Amino acid sequence: MTTLPPFVHELIGSGPYAHLTTLNADGSPQVSVVWIGIEDDDLVCGHMGVWQKVKNVRRDPRVCVSMLGQKKNAMGLLEYLVVHGRARVTEGGAADLLQRLARIYMGPDVVFPPEPYRRSPGYITRITPERLGGVGPWSPAQR
């Protein structure tokens, strides 16, 4: 695992939409856009059901999480972060996590997920970062 540097905490704390790539049973890629948080140096995202990405992570833990940055580099290209990691799925706590993230992604007074979904325990995908890539201070020249 790799410890997330302060500028990654800063970026993720700002509420960027994250593209979560998992692997289907046939090895092809699957992408969903998710809200993302950090817990104990893992990236976390919540799901109220066993969606395809949850099934995929249970079969193959290799994932990427990618998101746009907020600055441009010297060539004028927008920075972006890619986190390569290994994921696992835990049960429960998804509604609380989504409610915490909804305040960042939707607004401070939002109630999310709505009833009756928030009564379900749901699932959390926990991604342990192994390598950072993209364009930005987290990676000098990786493509």
Add this chain to the structure above:
Amino acid sequence: MTTLPPFVHELIGSGPYAHLTTLNADGSPQVSVVWIGIEDDDLVCGHMGVWQKVKNVRRDPRVCVSMLGQKKNAMGLLEYLVVHGRARVTEGGAADLLQRLARIYMGPDVVFPPEPYRRSPGYITRITPERLGGVGPWSPAQR
């Protein structure tokens, strides 16, 4: 292949940053953020060198291209588009493509790529769409 509907042309024409997922030799996912265009119903992106994504596409054509939309759905979630497709790499024309896209992504008067990179023929990844996913008019309820 699938024909791209008008709202996909509209979204891509607006210059969204696209997350291109390819597959490494060990089957793990690789993500780069790229500028994207449409040519003959294929998605196209240009590269001035044989980056990892170019090597990956030559080995395994299965890719995803994902990008954020501009509207929110009834639940207040931001729309996003995922294009599942098969990619191939052609040689040449990358500087012209990047120059065309730079006018959309960077500004109408921008010269990109700069000298001496623009003299290189470069490579174009051409992605034939097979299936659309995400959240938006392109996909009713896919995760």
